[in-house]
Amino acid sequence: MNPLYVDKLAQKLAQRKAENSFRTLSVCEAETDFCSNDYLGLAQNEALFDAVENKVRSLKINNKLGATGSRLISGNHDYFLQLETFLAKIHQSTDALLFNSGYSANLAVLSTLPQKGDTIIYDELSHACIKDGARLSFADRFTFKHNDIEDLERKISKATGNIYVAIESVYSMDGDFAPLTAIAQLCHQHGACLVVDEAHSTGVWGVSGNGLVCNLGLETLVPIRIHTYGKAMGCHGACVISGPVIKQYLINFARSFIYTTAMPLHNLVAIALAYQFLQENPDLQSCITHKIALFKALTKSIADKKVDSSSAIQAIIIPGNSAVKAIANKIKSQGFDVRPILSPTVKAGAERLRICLHTYNTDQEIHNLANLLVTSLA
Numbered sequence: 001m002n003p004l005y006v007d008k009l010a011q012k013l014a015q016r017k018a019e020n021s022f023r024t025l026s027v028c029e030a031e032t033d034f035c036s037n038d039y040l041g042l043a044q045n046e047a048l049f050d051a052v053e054n055k056v057r058s059l060k061i062n063n064k065l066g067a068t069g070s071r072l073i074s075g076n077h078d079y080f081l082q083l084e085t086f087l088a089k090i091h092q093s094t095d096a097l098l099f100n101s102g103y104s105a106n107l108a109v110l111s112t113l114p115q116k117g118d119t120i121i122y123d124e125l126s127h128a129c130i131k132d133g134a135r136l137s138f139a140d141r142f143t144f145k146h147n148d149i150e151d152l153e154r155k156i157s158k159a160t161g162n163i164y165v166a167i168e169s170v171y172s173m174d175g176d177f178a179p180l181t182a183i184a185q186l187c188h189q190h191g192a193c194l195v196v197d198e199a200h201s202t203g204v205w206g207v208s209g210n211g212l213v214c215n216l217g218l219e220t221l222v223p224i225r226i227h228t229y230g231k232a233m234g235c236h237g238a239c240v241i242s243g244p245v246i247k248q249y250l251i252n253f254a255r256s257f258i259y260t261t262a263m264p265l266h267n268l269v270a271i272a273l274a275y276q277f278l279q280e281n282p283d284l285q286s287c288i289t290h291k292i293a294l295f296k297a298l299t300k301s302i303a304d305k306k307v308d309s310s311s312a313i314q315a316i317i318i319p320g321n322s323a324v325k326a327i328a329n330k331i332k333s334q335g336f337d338v339r340p341i342l343s344p345t346v347k348a349g350a351e352r353l354r355i356c357l358h359t360y361n362t363d364q365e366i367h368n369l370a371n372l373l374v375t376s377l378a
């Protein structure tokens with residue numbers, strides 16, 4: 001007989017199975033990749049891989065497999081400092097602070113900076129790490145309707161204390177852009193601190209992949225940006241771009257920065273060389289733009305089922321966990337790795353196929369996938 005606590009957990013799992021939302025770990029097989037976040041193919045680029053390996057071997061600082069401690073104890077070294085100086089410069093700001101992941105960077109910003117009596121307002125479609133960060137904070141928190149400036153203004157006018165507004169430049173599940181300029185101007189007018197998570201725009205837009213805020217010239221209106229390295233940059237980790245006080249505050253108070261082992265050197269080198277690779281290969285951005293335009297043109301006839309998106313993330317809404325799983329399996333059986341996104345990851349009724357486009361998807365593969373989608377969904 002199971003102990004009572006196991007029974008309780010097992011009941012919850014059974015409920016997940018009954019709702020067709022039980023998660024399991026699967027291994028990517030040799031199908032054509034239309035699901036990873038490796039938009040520019042950097043994670044699988046052999047030249048970059050070799051360059052990282054050679055650079056790590058040639059560096060004479062901290063040649064250790066692991067960082068050996070947190071950055072405040074034994075994990076810090078010159079390469080961290082040099083990389084942060086480089087990151088601040090490339091993102092047109094004064095300061096940058098590296099984190100082990102985008103999750104921990106968002107958690108740090110939203111749980112640490114807003115204080116009791118302050119207010120966090122975030123887009124209702126924000127990623128889980130923005131929501132979790134806000135939940136850990138002592139500030140009040142509200143959502144505003146997705147990309148709705150008027151609703152945001154209403155929420156700002158009701159807020160108390162210092163106001164923090166959190167958005168994504170490209171939304172992770174819908175792939176649409178935030179109205180960045182309008183939101184940045186509104187926040188500036190009201191003295192609110194705008195936090196922009198650039199997880200899905202880093203690498204894909206801006207000079208050397210420095211993101212949409214820089215691309216739109218909004219650096220001075222956006223005091224905090226989060227760039228992550230596990231998506232188009234092909235490696236792992238994140239940085240918070242800010243001014244000096246925010247950086248110092250995070251170093252002093254952010255628990256997901258203080259109480260964790262620092263990133264290993266090879267990861268830092270991968271981040272630095274990924275930027276360098278983008279600097280040397282600006283054609284990758286025009287290539288992904290072409291793939292996005294091609295997919296959009298080929299799926300025009302099912303546009304009513306798609307979220308309107310001009311990013312590498314293309315969502316096709318197929319309500320119901322069973323329905324979206326069935327279509328995903330059909331497409332998978334034709335050799336395409338396309339994943340269904342189920343509720344509760346997205347709202348019930350908004351289940352979708354989340355199709356990610358990559359520079360390494362051939363035009364022919366995109367034609368074949370689009371044909372299959374159009375014939376299955378028309």
Ligand SMILES: Cc1ncc(COP(=O)(O)O)c(C=O)c1O
Pocket residue numbers: 101102103104106127129168171172197199200228229230237238
């Ligand atoms: C918008 C957004 N922010 C943050 C994260 C988390 O980043 P990381 O995977 O580096 O923890 C993700 C990843 O899924 C994301 O989509």
